[in-house]
Amino acid sequence: MNLILFDQLEIEQNKISVKDHRSKHILKILKAGEGDEVDIGIINKDKGKALIERIENDFIHFSFRFYKEDVRLHPIKVILGFIRPVNVQRVVKDLATLGVSDINFVGTEKGEKSYAQSKMYAPENLKKYLIEGAEQAFSTRLTNVFFYKNLEDCLKTNLEGMNKIALDNYEATGQLSQSKFPKKTTMLAIGSERGWSDKERQFFRAHKFTLASMGNRVLRSETACVSAVSIALAKMNLI
Structure with a gap:
């Protein structure tokens, strides 16, 4: 640390x-x-x-x-489908180290339903990982974590004025590395290990998300979210 x-x-x-x-x-x-x-x-x-x-x-x-040192979390929020419990510690710590402001875990139509019930997602465990990530980054600020039953519930929250991008391997209209990142909060959505359903893509389009990819290789969710945040930080000149 x-x-x-x-x-x-x-x-x-x-x-x-x-x-x-x-x-x-x-x-x-x-x-x-x-x-x-x-x-x-x-x-x-x-x-x-x-x-x-x-x-x-x-x-x-x-x-x-x-x-006093006014170091804030980065204006990047992540929507992430529930991942394998064995990988929660690493992913939460890595995202906290990168300094995202929010992690929003969501149940997805193609995701494994039992993951959300794992004790690895217990608040006391997550706080430990968030602290470890902040300590690694030499920061006192802890990333916020929220849980939603499904993507629809998550998208009902206030997304007004955000730059919204969902990673998708099938219907993306461009590359994340070529996407625009204006000076405002970016919401990055990464699905569970089997990706988004057609219904979930419709939700994204209804809420003005751009569908983007990171190339023709299929990444694990935990790899994709850390890679996507790193690309966004670079495009926003935050690293």
Whole structure:
């Protein structure tokens, strides 16, 4: 982790358990000791430095100083069909590291219905992956995650004024790399492992989405979403 994140209560207590994974990182990976400083942040707030005051048998005690840094998440939102639970950790962490503002998981007509019931999608698990992604990116800001029963429900949310693109291998009218990315929020939609149904394509067209592809090779959903976000960031001059 490049930045160690704390919640507000931990900051007020000025200590964490030596058994906490962050303590192990500080002591074993960073090899920091009493009198050393490490980079820290408060979740969704400021960054700063933590001075290690003392290390006891049960706790590491800190003092903190903070500086305001207005680093926001990128104006990219992702619609993603539920993926295999075994891949959730990697995908959520990668998208959080890339800095997308929202991940909207949706049930799709061709997707496996049981995926959405997996404990890997439990809020406490997802928060852990989001924190790991933010720490990797040296950011305090956590990506938002939402769930929808189906694509239709997701598209009922406010999409006004967004640049909207759905990846599709069958009826795309152009390449994502050739798409325009004006200076406004982009919504990228990536289907489940078997893609979108005809009915779902109709929903996209009704909501003014452009259908685009990333070439003639069929990618896994988890690969496609990270690749698509990377292309969008590059086209928007954000990386």
